[in-house]
Amino acid sequence: MKNKFLSAIGTIVLIATFFQSGAQNYDTVKIITHKITEKIFTLEGDGGNIGVLTGNDGTIIIDDQFAPLSEKIKTALKALNDKPVRFVINTHFHGDHSGGNENFGKDGAVIIAQDNSRSRMTTEQFIAAFNSRTPAAPYDALPKVTFTESVTLHLNGETLQVMHVSNAHTDGDAIIFFKESNVIHTGDVYVRYGLPFIDQPHGGSIDGMIKGTDQIIALANDVTKIIPGHGAIATKKDLIEYRAMLQTLRERIAGAMSKGKTLTEIIASAPTKEYPAVFDRSVFITLVYDSLKK
Ligand SMILES: [Zn+2]
Structure with a gap:
């Protein structure tokens, strides 16, 4: 779980950054703040990109990386x-993406997630593809507000539309549209490390990923700033390439x-060969295969 891979986009990605890993040394992780607009920022550390909306109503964050990073994240905020x-x-x-929930929940932040994501968190999470096990979330880490299709927040002069994308990366994905600022946080429906991870055993599917990407493309115009689940800020054009x-x-x-x-023959035929990959290609092919078999 500690091997480093260099993706074609030049970003060093740790396999361990996908999921919780006890082996990871968080002491060396630095939180880097990127300004997207006057009030929207992203925090880059270890794990998914954190989206931040600031203003007189207080701070709203999208995702919170791993628990050992919470103090550094709070300092950056x-x-x-x-x-x-x-x-x-x-x-x-x-x-x-949710490892810091307990630390923020204890401070009084209200955690919001799609219904299926909350129910996943209430039991042990095991991701066989990466042999990653996370115990059931403690009470303070659990979302206190859930939604089925969408929920809208009106804060800091921004309309934040939180929308469910069905059976894409998981069965509980949400994308967030900052309407006035024309910024979208895509979660892991869109990532920039090449072949995406599709968590098929937890409700993800290739067709849902394509549909979800279409939903994001439909919200975007040529100047929309797109915050991917992992990787640098993107444009609608990048998303269209990813969809292709x-x-x-x-x-x-x-x-x-x-x-x-x-499946063995399909893996041997190397259908993904021209695309960058940060984890074993056979994992990606198997997950797509399994999601199409259904
Ligand atoms: Zn993910």
Whole structure:
């Protein structure tokens, strides 16, 4: 779990950053703040990108990385605005996006997530593809507000539309549209490390990823700033390229399946070879295969 991979986009990604890993040394992690607009920022550390909205109503964050980073994250947030964190919106249940929930929940922040993400958090989470096990979340870490399709927050002069994307990266994904500022946080429906992880055993699917990407594209225009689950700020054009990659891979794998090819044969045919990957390609192919088999 400690191996480093260099993706084609030049970002060093640790496999451990996908999920909670006891082996990770968080002491060396630095939280870097990126300014997106006058009141919207992202925090880069270890784990998913944290989106931040600041203003007179207090701070709202989207995702909170791993628990051992909470103090550093709080320090970075204080430097932006002295007001407390009032809301934490989780894009999904994975530990690299919700691991800090307990620390923010104890401080009084209200955690918001899609219904399915909350129910995943109430039991042990095991991700076989990465042999990653996270115990059931303690009370303070659990979302106190959930939604099925969408919920809207009106804070700091911004309309924050939190929208469910069904069966994409997981079965509890949310994307967040900052309407006035024209900024979208995509969670892990869109990532920039190449082949995405599709958590098929927890409700993810290739078709949901494509549909979810279409939903984000439909919200965006040429000047929309897109915060991916992992990686640097993107544009609608980047998202269109990502969608094309997903569609190409879906067609290749579905095409081979319709010709009666076995999973082993499909893996051997290297359908993903021209795209960067930060984890074993056979994992990606298997997850797509399993989601198409259903
Ligand atoms: Zn994830």
